Amino acid sequence: MMKSLFGKIFLWFWLTSILLTVASVFIAVFLTGTPVLRQWASNFGDLYSRNVVQSYLLGGDAGLDQFLTSTEQAREIQTTLFGPDGERIRGGALTPFQQGLLEEARASGRTECRIRLAWQCAAVVDTPRGKFVVVGRALHPRRMVRQLPLSAVLTRAMLILLFASGLCFALARYIARPVEVLQHATRRIAAGDLSARAAPALAPRKDELVSLAEEFDVMAARIEALMQSQRQMLGDISHELRSPLTRLRVALELAEGGDAEAMKRMNADLQKLEQLIEQVLTLNRLDAGEKWVELQSTNLETVLSEVVRDANYEGRARNVSVELKAEPLTIKANPALLKSCVENIVRNALRYSPDNGRVEVEERAVSDSTGRVGHPQWVEIRVRDHGPGVPPEALPRLFEPFYRVAESRSEKSGGRGLGLSIAQRAAAVHGGTVEAKNREGGGLEVLVKLPVRS
Numbered sequence: 001m002m003k004s005l006f007g008k009i010f011l012w013f014w015l016t017s018i019l020l021t022v023a024s025v026f027i028a029v030f031l032t033g034t035p036v037l038r039q040w041a042s043n044f045g046d047l048y049s050r051n052v053v054q055s056y057l058l059g060g061d062a063g064l065d066q067f068l069t070s071t072e073q074a075r076e077i078q079t080t081l082f083g084p085d086g087e088r089i090r091g092g093a094l095t096p097f098q099q100g101l102l103e104e105a106r107a108s109g110r111t112e113c114r115i116r117l118a119w120q121c122a123a124v125v126d127t128p129r130g131k132f133v134v135v136g137r138a139l140h141p142r143r144m145v146r147q148l149p150l151s152a153v154l155t156r157a158m159l160i161l162l163f164a165s166g167l168c169f170a171l172a173r174y175i176a177r178p179v180e181v182l183q184h185a186t187r188r189i190a191a192g193d194l195s196a197r198a199a200p201a202l203a204p205r206k207d208e209l210v211s212l213a214e215e216f217d218v219m220a221a222r223i224e225a226l227m228q229s230q231r232q233m234l235g236d237i238s239h240e241l242r243s244p245l246t247r248l249r250v251a252l253e254l255a256e257g258g259d260a261e262a263m264k265r266m267n268a269d270l271q272k273l274e275q276l277i278e279q280v281l282t283l284n285r286l287d288a289g290e291k292w293v294e295l296q297s298t299n300l301e302t303v304l305s306e307v308v309r310d311a312n313y314e315g316r317a318r319n320v321s322v323e324l325k326a327e328p329l330t331i332k333a334n335p336a337l338l339k340s341c342v343e344n345i346v347r348n349a350l351r352y353s354p355d356n357g358r359v360e361v362e363e364r365a366v367s368d369s370t371g372r373v374g375h376p377q378w379v380e381i382r383v384r385d386h387g388p389g390v391p392p393e394a395l396p397r398l399f400e401p402f403y404r405v406a407e408s409r410s411e412k413s414g415g416r417g418l419g420l421s422i423a424q425r426a427a428a429v430h431g432g433t434v435e436a437k438n439r440e441g442g443g444l445e446v447l448v449k450l451p452v453r454s
């Protein structure tokens with residue numbers, strides 16, 4: 001039990017509460033004025049004396065006789081009663097010790113008791129007929145002890161102990177439970193069950209331990225999603241590799257049969273394969289994160305005009321023109337990655353533009369409301385086309401690897417759905433973002449936001 005957190009907390013709180021109880025009882029009994037036993041004896045003596053006087057006042061000698069002989073308590077106590085004028089009404093002469101006790105009681109006005117050698121009490125009882133005095137001596141002090149409410153005290157102590165144990169148990173469980181739940185979830189994850197979560201088992205509780213469980217769940221969810229996307233990616237790659245390979249085999253057989261066309265197709269398929277593998281490798285490298293990317297001062301306008309020049313060259317066949325609006329801006333970036341980011345987006349715009357269409361590329365610096373004038377914190381690169389745009393439900397998925405809108409999939413000329421995911425990750429390693437939205441007048445607008453870092 002001491003090895004578990006629950007056991008430790010329980011034991012410590014339990015011991016503490018018991019020690020505290022014992023200590024407070026000790027203080028109450030021994031360090032404050034009246035010892036409990038004497039207090040009890042005094043209360044008892046007080047009550048007894050009143051009864052004696054009462055029975056005398058009500059029934060005279062006969063009433064007193066009746067009380068002293070028929071009451072069990074009274075038979076155990078040797079009783080002396082003095083009247084208001086000091087005359088002895090009942091009992092024998094007082095011993096010097098009793099005399100002293102009587103003087104004390106008279107002086108203090110309270111019931112005085114001594115319980116050391118024998119149990120003796122002296123009490124002054126005020127009545128309308130004057131002050132009576134009762135002096136009593138227990139004939140069998142041991143029997144008196146038995147009348148002490150010890151059992152009641154013990155039951156009360158047991159009850160307190162039980163109550164304290166219950167509280168300690170509840171407290172220990174309360175503290176240790178999130179830890180147990182977390183431990184359980186961790187074990188399940190370690191055993192390969194990535195769907196294990198901790199926080200739901202603790203709802204609706206809220207505290208630091210539950211926050212810890214929630215953060216654990218976020219971590220677990222992230223790992224699960226990552227594993228899932230890796231698996232998906234592997235499947236997609238294999239799938240994409242299979243069809244060109246099948247075509248290559250068919251073409252190879254045709255070429256063996258002397259088909260010259262087949263050689264050309266083989267070449268094209270090999271090129272596609274090469275491109276695909278290149279893209280997958282790029283994506284993989286970008287996923288590894290920022291630390292592998294070398295940044296240098298890069299003139300954004302130069303990169304953009306290179307991309308636009310190439311795109312214009314490609315667009316000539318369908319008379320699509322690409323226009324650039326840019327101002328000279330230098331940012332910390334990796335020129336090759338930046339170029340491939342913009343290139344992938346501009347290529348798409350070009351591909352989905354209608355013949356004789358126009359693509360606009362615009363670059364501008366923006367500063368936050370907090371930014372000092374003339375010190376841009378962000379650059380925005382917008383690429384707009386006049387094509388069909390994408391269905392709204394597809395917008396959030398455009399940046400997933402291998403995702404293509406259904407219509408593009410049947411299109412032979414289409415890519416493999418890696419372009420935008422590469423663009424997004426390339427922006428991400430620069431600390432930037434890429435978003436896409438449909439334009440009001442038709443066509444897609446893709447916005448790249450990059451931080452300006454010096």
Ligand SMILES: Nc1ncnc2c1ncn2[C@@H]1O[C@H](COP(=O)(O)OP(=O)(O)O)[C@@H](O)[C@H]1O
Pocket residue numbers: 344348349350352385387388389390398403404405406408409414415416417418419420421444
């Ligand atoms: N400018 C655009 N206009 C319309 N659809 C687009 C545009 N850009 C991208 N898309 C859609 O987004 C999908 C993903 O784009 P991308 O990742 O570049 O893959 P790919 O170009 O290889 O198909 C495309 O298949 C296409 O359906």
Ligand SMILES: [Mg+2]
Pocket residue numbers: 344347348415417418419420
């Ligand atoms: Mg593309």
